[in-house]
Amino acid sequence: MNNHHTPQGPSHGPDQWFEDLLHQAYGNSTKETTMQQSRPTPPTGDVPAAELENPVYLLDDGFAAGVVQQLPPPRGQRRRVRLWALALATVAGMAIAALLFPLDGVYQAMQQADFFADAAAKLAWLREQTAQLSPAGITTLLGISTLSLGLASFWAIEAKR
Amino acid sequence: MISDIDLITRVLARDDRHAFATLVRRYQSQVRTLLRRLCAGDKALADDLAQEVFLRAYRGLAGYRGGAKFSAWIYRIAYHAFLNDKRRQRHREQPMGEATHTATTAEAAMVCDTSVAPGGLRRDIDQAMTYLSEHERAVMALAYGMEATHEDIAGILEFPLGTVKTHISRAKDKLRRRLHAWRPA
Numbered sequence: 411m412n413n414h415h416t417p418q419g420p421s422h423g424p425d426q427w428f429e430d431l432l433h434q435a436y437g438n439s440t441k442e443t444t445m446q447q448s449r450p451t452p453p454t455g456d457v458p459a460a461e462l463e464n465p466v467y468l469l470d471d472g473f474a475a476g477v478v479q480q481l482p483p484p485r486g487q488r489r490r491v492r493l494w495a496l497a498l499a500t501v502a503g504m505a506i507a508a509l510l511f512p513l514d515g516v517y518q519a520m521q522q523a524d525f526f527a528d529a530a531a532k533l534a535w536l537r538e539q540t541a542q543l544s545p546a547g548i549t550t551l552l553g554i555s556t557l558s559l560g561l562a563s564f565w566a567i568e569a570k571r
Numbered sequence: 572m573i574s575d576i577d578l579i580t581r582v583l584a585r586d587d588r589h590a591f592a593t594l595v596r597r598y599q600s601q602v603r604t605l606l607r608r609l610c611a612g613d614k615a616l617a618d619d620l621a622q623e624v625f626l627r628a629y630r631g632l633a634g635y636r637g638g639a640k641f642s643a644w645i646y647r648i649a650y651h652a653f654l655n656d657k658r659r660q661r662h663r664e665q666p667m668g669e670a671t672h673t674a675t676t677a678e679a680a681m682v683c684d685t686s687v688a689p690g691g692l693r694r695d696i697d698q699a700m701t702y703l704s705e706h707e708r709a710v711m712a713l714a715y716g717m718e719a720t721h722e723d724i725a726g727i728l729e730f731p732l733g734t735v736k737t738h739i740s741r742a743k744d745k746l747r748r749r750l751h752a753w754r755p756a
Contacts, residue, residue, distance in 0.1 A: 428746070428750065428754075431692065431753050432711075433715070470599055473595070473622075474592050475592070477592075481591070481626065
């Protein structure tokens with residue numbers, strides 16, 4: 411230790427009683443009644459021996475386990491939860507869309523427009539369908555799309571952290 | 572024994588909970604002891620804050636730079652957790668904030684029953700510590716409780732070295748006055 415180490419400052423003088431008092435209260439010679447007085451046995455060898463020799467060493471006493479319990483869920487688990495949430499949100503979005511726009515009618519319209527054969531017909535059909543949508547329908551579709559995109563972006567960013 | 576750096580690497584690379592638990596077991600005693608001293612012996616509050624400290628350490632582990640000792644890094648977190656708690660307390664008890672510093676002579680009277688020493692001394696020191704500012708309490712707890720050098724303390728608390736010395740000097744003056752009853756006849 412060097413000269414800047416307070417506990418090892420001048421060892422004599424009129425204020426020595428005070429230095430001794432502080433050492434007694436805080437230093438290694440003290441056995442505090444509030445702290446463990448018996449030498450603990452390290453369960454896993456995790457704690458340096460010098461620390462265990464310290465008379466004011468506090469036994470773990472479940473403290474570490476308590477801290478670990480409060481940690482956020484593991485990253486893999488968080489990712490799984492997010493994927494499930496995204497899948498559920500997608501299914502919910504599709505269910506809402508199906509309720510608003512009956513799928514049977516949509517499928518029949520797609521067949522009539524030869525939707526599966528001709529790309530130009532697809533676009534024309536889409537334009538036609540969109541034009542027929544009510545303002546409320548467009549708003550709902552845009553809302554669902556925006557919400558899905560927002561959630562997907564949020565989860566993607568969170569998963570990267 | 573696995574080094575701190577290896578444990579930290581495992582936590583960061585694989586989110587290894589066991590490695591983090593090992594770090595907590597390794598430093599829990601020092602952190603709880605430091606906080607008990609900062610909280611003037613309030614063990615329940617100190618242990619609550621210690622839990623918060625390790626949770627913050629877990630979240631901020633990526634920000635730990637291997638250059639400094641892990642103990643210094645976690646003491647710094649503990650000190651800031653203590654300061655935040657004091658701020659919250661002050662916010663809650665606005666008009667009573669100065670109560671501890673205007674204690675009456677009777678309240679300030681030290682228990683000097685040597686038959687219960689060092690427990691009595693411990694209590695008196697804890698009580699005397701309440702008369703110190705947060706900074707003074709922190710430098711004393713680190714200097715005498717954690718055996719930290721002035722340079723270590725300056726690094727932990729992010730104070731200039733001269734400020735650390737000033738705080739220690741002032742704290743000792745205050746404590747010397749408060750603990751005068753313990754002076755041998």
